[in-house]
Amino acid sequence: MNLTSGNRNVTPAVNYRDNFVIAVGKNVIVVVLGITINYINATMVHTFNKHHILKLNPRYILFIHLVFNDMIQLTTSITLFVFTYTFHTIYVSLCCLLILPAVFTTQNTPLNLAFMAAECYIAVCIPLRYNYICTVKRTYIVIGIVWTMSSLSVLPDVFILLATEPLEFLHARVFCKRDGVFRSIYSLRKRDASHIFFLVVVWITLFYTYFRILFVAKAADTDAKKARNTILLHGFQVLLCMITYVQPMLRDFLIYLFPGGVASINFVIFIINQILPRFVSPIVYGLRDNTFRKYFKRYLLCTINENSHATTTLKALSRCC
Numbered sequence: 001m002n003l004t005s006g007n008r009n010v011t012p013a014v015n016y017r018d019n020f021v022i023a024v025g026k027n028v029i030v031v032v033l034g035i036t037i038n039y040i041n042a043t044m045v046h047t048f049n050k051h052h053i054l055k056l057n058p059r060y061i062l063f064i065h066l067v068f069n070d071m072i073q074l075t076t077s078i079t080l081f082v083f084t085y086t087f088h089t090i091y092v093s094l095c096c097l098l099i100l101p102a103v104f105t106t107q108n109t110p111l112n113l114a115f116m117a118a119e120c121y122i123a124v125c126i127p128l129r130y131n132y133i134c135t136v137k138r139t140y141i142v143i144g145i146v147w148t149m150s151s152l153s154v155l156p157d158v159f160i161l162l163a164t165e166p167l168e169f170l171h172a173r174v175f176c177k178r179d180g181v182f183r184s185i186y187s188l189r190k191r192d193a194s195h196i197f198f199l200v201v202v203w204i205t206l207f208y209t210y211f212r213i214l215f216v217a218k219a220a221d222t223d224a225k226k227a228r229n230t231i232l233l234h235g236f237q238v239l240l241c242m243i244t245y246v247q248p249m250l251r252d253f254l255i256y257l258f259p260g261g262v263a264s265i266n267f268v269i270f271i272i273n274q275i276l277p278r279f280v281s282p283i284v285y286g287l288r289d290n291t292f293r294k295y296f297k298r299y300l301l302c303t304i305n306e307n308s309h310a311t312t313t314l315k316a317l318s319r320c321c
Contacts, residue, residue, distance in 0.1 A: 023085050026267050030275070034078040037278050041067045047296045058139040059119055060292060065143050066112045070278040073105035077274045080176055092169060095176035096161075100154065103178060107150040109277065110198060110238050114205040115142050120227040121209035124216050153194040157182040160190075206235050233280075240277040247273060 044067050047054070054060040080098050083090055123130050164184045174180045179188070210231040247269060254265045 022263075027082055027085055030078055030081055030270070033271075033275050033279075034074050037275070038071050038074060041071050041278075044292075044296060045071075047292070047298075051295050054292065054295070056136060058134040058136065059116070059123075061136065061139045062112060062116050062119060062142070063292075065146075066109070066116070069105045069108045069112065072101055073109070074274065074278045076102040076105070077270075081270060081274075084176060088175065089173040090176050092172055092174055092181055095174060095181050096158070098176065099178055099181060100158075103154050104147070104150050107153055107194075107198065108146050110202045111146045111149060112143075113238055114202045115146070117206050117209045117231050120230055121212055124213050124227045149198075153190075153198075156190060157187045160184050160187050202238055206231060206238065210235070237277055237280055240272070240280070 045064060048060060048064045049055075054064075076098055080102065083098070119134055122133055126133075161182055161184070164186070178191075182188075182191075213227050213231060251265060251269060254269075255262055258265065
């Protein structure tokens with residue numbers, strides 16, 4: 001099905017299809033990676049909920065919000081990926097229900113990283129006012145601001161869709177992607193404007209906090225150097241998130257270079273854009289932090305020990321039988 005808006009075309013679903021073996025292999029890889037990352041993230045959320053000391057620290061609250069946000073984003077993105085291979089086209093109404101949380105959480109990530117960078121800056125550069133500025137209550141207000149900004153960026157697309165599209169379109173089947181559903185020229189312009197705004201705000205925040213911390217780090221303060229490295233990792237994650245904003249141009253450029261590899265190009269872009277940033281988050285913030293790593297390893301090792309104990313019990317029962 002080829003849907004058009006102005007001179008923009010939605011690529012037919014047939015262009016995305018592989019043969020059966022390759023399709024199964026790609027889906028297995030994506031699902032296994034998603035389950036693995038979500039298991040690690042779920043263990044981190046469980047660790048956070050079990051220790052009251054972590055709930056009182058704004059840094060860990062923002063981190064767990066990022067992890068929880070990644071879990072939602074990864075689950076919805078992988079669901080969409082599997083649906084495109086299984087059904088190829090789905091109803092517009094169902095596509096909207098899947099796209100909205102994916103877009104919300106994708107928009108949340110760079111904003112959350114910007115606030116985490118600001119928290120690092122306050123902790124290093126103005127430590128005497130840290131406890132006054134960074135409180136638990138204000139941290140949850142910041143999280144509310146993140147979701148509000150994402151909502152104001154995405155929800156207007158729904159109203160534009162209802163106002164500009166005929167009722168029959170909601171019952172049509174499309175290849176499920178954002179530009180295929182929110183295809184109005186107003187939605188496309190608003191999307192580009194919001195992406196530019198978010199990127200400018202996030203990058204200004206990251207550059208400002210990085211260079212201010214860099215000056216403090218020259219005094220050979222260990223915490224300042226660690227905070228500087230954390231800001232650099234924030235920047236790396238934002239670069240990965242930026243692929244979402246330049247994905248159409250990047251995809252068209254790669255298809256121009258390799259016209260016969262559309263399906264492979266889509267798969268590689270999906271891994272880099274959706275999977276890799278979610279894999280980086282728990283490593284950067286969970287395992288690098290000494291306090292959180294101490295509690296996290298306890299639950300991870302406990303799970304491993306429980307599995308080993310269950311295996312030993314089963315072996316003993318098999319001998320008895």
